[in-house]
Amino acid sequence: MELTYRPRRLRRTSALRQMVRQFHLSPLDFIYPLFIHEGAESEPIEAMPGINRWNLDGLMKHVGVVWELGIRCIVLFPKIKDDLKSEDGIECCNEGGLIPRTIKHIKQEYPEMMIMTDVALDPYSSDGHDGIVNQAGLVLNDETVSILCRQAIVQARAGADLIGPSDMMDGRVGAIRKALDQEGFQDVGIISYTAKYSSAYYGPFREALDSAPRIGSTKKIPKDKSTYQMDPGNAREAITEAHLDQQEGADILMVKPGLAYLDIISQLRKQVNLPIAAYNVSGEYSMVKAAAQRGWIDEKSVVLETLLCFKRAGADLILTYHACDAAKWLLAD
DSSP: OSSSOGGGGGGGSHHHHHHOSSSSOOOGEEEEEEESSSSHHHHTTSSSSOEEEEOOHHHHHHHHHHHHOOOOOOEEEEEEOOGOOOOOOOGGGGTTSSHHHHHHHHHHTTTTTTEEEOOOOOTTTTTTTSSOOTSSOEEEHHHHHHHHHHHHHHHHTTSSSEEEEOOOTTHHHHHHHHHHHTOTTTTOEEEEEEEEEEGGGGGHHHHHHHOOOOOSSSOOOOOOSTTSBOOOOHHHHHHHHHHHHHHHOOSSEESSGGGGGGGHHHHHHHHSSOEEEEEOOOHHHHHHHHHTTTTTTOOHHHHHHHHHHHHHHHHHHHEETTTHHHHHHHHOO
């Protein structure tokens, strides 16, 4: 058999494979999500093995470990006490609240660590939605955006580097950009949840924050977030959202979830030149951890392959709960 070209020639050794590899992973690719609460102790999250809700002392020590692993960006998510939650989620605008205090502590000890924040009402809402819900059960867009702008300013004032609107209200990126600029925060970036789907993969995250919609109150509460988050059956709509966010001033675009939506990442990569982030969400994380604990898969191999696939699809950055483990494995290799 005469063959002119044998692709296997470039697969023959590990060195050859690494030389011609088109995509590579680095700890610098990762944004590491961290959960915080007001408790006296840090506590494990049952649905997310290896992930904790940190108290402030525990968080500060952990951020030091994260920095030493070469990860340069974290994103903060708060579990808010029930007595601070309200229908309008106004605690999100409290300059003495959990998130602003945490940002200030991190910046004092690790000033070079990039801090991304979450802009949405669900952790602060007694209704468990990303926006204000009226008596008829409608999530109000413009009224919500007004509060989100105030929330973003509070976070920027505390020292946040990247504001992450995750609420999927229409027009919020432009409104937040304008509000930040008017307050003198022109250098604070916006990493927009551009294509955030109404997904079943978010379950463990909502347990971690106790932020699921609260059915059964005195008013009609939507049972899910499908009236503002994207329909999993839609792809072209993501391109529309990307163009809108780019026009409104977003600096980075995000697709969430990541693993089941690699096609969306790939399509956006062809449509826009802005950096794209993929969110490797809690459900994706928990499935891998559960299978690994049962010995059904090799955790290291599956995690690194998964993260590499995000890069291959077109993501520049990856929000992932695997960040610390992946960084350790990459450094060891």
